[in-house]
Amino acid sequence: MSFQRILALLAKEFGQLFKDKKLLPLVFVAPVMQLVFLGYAASFDVKNISVVLCDQDKTEASRSLIEKFTNSGYFTIEYATDDYGSIQNYIDDNKVEMALVIPPKFGDDLAAKTPAKVQVLFDGSEGNTAAIGLAYVNQIIVQYSTKILVQDLGGRPLGGINAEVRAWYNPDLKSRNFMVPAVLVMILLITTMNLTSMAVVKEKEIGTLEQLMVTPIRPVELILGKLIPFVMIGFANATVVLLVMVFGFGIPIKGSVLLLFFLSLIFLLTTLGLGLFVSTISKTQQQAMMVGQFFILQPMMYLSGFAFPIDNMPVVLQIGSIAVPMRHFLIIVRSIVLKGIGLGPLLFPTAALLIMGVSILAASVVRFHKKLD
């Protein structure tokens, strides 16, 4: 093997990259933009649910309940109406996500110690907000009811269970803490897979691959020369993303940065292998981009637990997701960044990733070889 040849290809790849004024920002600025957008926008936290209030009781009791809602921080009363019939318009016109209806005699029922009713209507077309909002509503109603019960019992404490709930590793349950490390995984996948496939297909398109193959270069040198630059770019991207994560979003890396980089290298075996594979089935750079986007990237994002919990998927997809490398690397990244754990508990995802990485890369190299024939 000749290192001079590999270095010549490396110099060429970086020369092309740094002279390509369109690609360069795409490689280094786009990941940071994605991180910022996804870090702030891709949040599953639900706050400030807009509410139309229909208080038909207008008593101290109803005002007290309304106060519970507004003080929770989850709900903002945007509109108030006495006309129950107009509530549908507020929801249909997307002015509010929820309606809180307190019927007449709400206060009287409470005073008479008979069950009082309130009606809460959600816009179910925003399923996520509705589901989370519903949980908040139940929580507020239970707290309010408990307070009344305690008052009724003359201030004596109630029995029952008092759950001490703690969320470890992400005590405020901020979805940003969960999403930002995942963005690192996505960026590594996108940049390394797409750049590899497009760089190889570009050589085919402009005829230089044929010209390279009539020199004494060995196929292994050619493949290394094509892949190593994107490993380096992948690591540069990862470093930038981690810096923004730590200093921009204030999410510290609790575990070993070295371990994170080492395991990233194993993940890159799969992404580079997939990039090489895409290059063998694509004739143009556009094709490579589309194949990578629709047949690899998007299915991986849906099935890996990047955004949607795997436990909520049908069993078949849950089993299928075991074969998705991104699933295992997401576990690794989130575990190292948020939990600070070492390699021991990560042996299974690491082994799975290694087996998949070696298999995908080897199969792609063999296919690339055959395609050169």
Add this chain to the structure above:
Amino acid sequence: MISIRHISKQFPSVTALDDVSLEIGEKEFFGLLGPNGAGKTTLMNLLVGYLSPEKGSITIGDQEVTRENLDIRNTIGFVPQSLALYDELSARANLEMFGKLFNLPHKLLSERINERLNAVGLYERRNDNVKTFSGGMKRRLNIIASLLHDPGVLLCDEPTVGVDPQSRNAIFDFLESLNAQGKTIIYTTHYMEEAERLCSRIAIIDHGKIIASGTSDELIDMLPYEETIIVAKNDSTMEHKAVLREFGTVIENDDHLLLKPGTGFALSKFFTRVEQEGMKYRWFELHRPTLEELFLHLTGRRLRD
């Protein structure tokens, strides 16, 4: 010596080469003339070891050309039909990259790059990006990229496609000088003028088979006639058609008469008679048969059909 022995190459939908055999001597400028799709590029790809044949073998000197024999590529330079350059890089960066693939020492490579750039008139543009070059400049650069390792054999696959006449002539001069320096050149083209100008020997290829080979004169001799005389069509020549027929067959075309000389034709006697009949010399043009006509004669088609 390059020996091509009974080479056949099959692609899924077409037989690209069918039992092709050729012997090409050292320092020869050998032409491979044929229409598009005749099998020229396939033969070049086999010669450089980029493709493997189903049957037959190719040797250069005492080494067999195979896909696995990477060493032999140090003795071959290949100029592909399509430009193979990195547009974003400078001329020098392109040459450095290709040169390093042949493991040339840095100093030697640097000297060769300067020398070759000077030889094709691109030294002043060495640091400019290739995308700013004209088609002809790119062609010249592509040719020298294949010469950095100083190969003994240069394979040129239609290297003048898309090149302006001035650059084409510069390329011809450069290739002729390389041949004069002792390089064996194999040159494919579908322009018979290029083959006639450059090549000491020519093989005509069609549908994957060599249908004729030899020097230009030897090939022309394969035609059943030699020179023809093109006669301007005017009142005088039309009146003297019977006189012209004394010297051979006269074919009347729209704008001229074509005289195919018969047996015993002598040019001096013909022109003496023409003068006696009051016809002017300038109405007559001696036409030497071309390889195009030979191809037409052998295949019934024109080279560029």
